[in-house]
Amino acid sequence: MLENLASMGYPLELTYTESNMALGRPHIASAMVKAGHVDSTQEAFERFIGEDCPAYVHYEKFSAQEGIELIRASGGVPVWAHPYLFCGGKVEEVLPVLVAAGLMGIEVFHPHHGNNKVNRLKKFCQEYNLLMTGGTDYHGYDLEHPEKEKWQLNQFHLPLSLLEPIKEAAILY
Template sequence: MLELHCHTTCSDGSLSPSQLVEAAARAGVKALAISDHDTLAGWDEAVEAGSRWAVEIVPAVELSTVWQGRSLHLLGFYPRREQLTPPLEKRRQGRIRRAEAMVQRLTELGYPIPMPNTPIAPGRPHLAQALVRAGHVRNACEAFERFLGDDGPAFVPYEKFSALEGIQLLRSCGAVPVWAHPGLFRGDPLENTFAALLGAGLMGLEVYHPDHSVRQKRQLLKLAQKHNLVVTGGSDYHGPNPAGFHLNMMGLSLDLLDALKAAHAQVSA
């Protein structure tokens, strides 16, 4: 009944905020986080839709940072909009420059595509779809495997903005910083990265994610409990996809939201 990681057309999702809220309500979700990449643009529409569908909207963001030369994402819950919006605009401009650099690399490799025409900063999923439309690949998975993955020939890292800086930024804006899908990070052993993030003020771990194995969930839950951290989870939903993640697939209890709200009260005091 709880979804704490979802995306809309304000970043790289395929449903508008109101469409996402409706889909979540129909899937039985009672509380939904709008956690678009580096933008808060979907909040207002989602809150309005939430009032119609009896879904509590949790304001959030997924912040793009770098650690050990690899992208590391941080979820920030309940940030103060007026403080976070200006630095997020800088991040958005950086995402545009990154996409332009990846388009240039694809052209040099012999697979030209136009810069995706989106109302927000394009990400790798937008580039993947452009490769499909151009006939260079059969589907988005192939685009990532051949070109856009972290070790792919067209990959360009985010502009330097460390995960430690990201945590500090989120906390300065009254948000609860949570490490998103830590089981997917490949830049350093999990224990080393966790220690560094914890020292910078990390307050939570996204334990429940569709790409986490049972072993990883147990490891992350143990770390969270040992250090008294918030536990979150979600489907990382980007829109309808028969082969992809679906809303409410994690079956998470609303009890997790109580701990998150308590942590927010602590950081915003």
């Protein structure tokens, strides 16, 4: 995407990196604002780096089963992130397919999961013997407006007891 933007006359230098953070489109969008190429990150996505926009780079996607196999082969624990934001089918229908493919957990606690959804996901975890996780989709500070951070790291104050089973599962595989 950086090459595409440069060839379109919008060169960028990405200087914000953390040692363990992969750079993604939000970082590119923030760099575009910082460089004065756009007025907002939303504009960057809408005009340049959103899907089907001129600088977007399509990538080959793989199936959920292939992703689960890759994660497990790497010693990781495959967890379905924010299942109620998934657009590929109903959770109740997709979950058994993912479990059969080797899914090991579900992100139960998420800002878009109200109490009813959290309780349903907890029941699924019990029914399918899955690990429970939680998150906020925290991707670091909004570089444009760091004071207006939408979600905070561990805003749910989840207990560390949720982490231990995940660590154990990673060791087993």
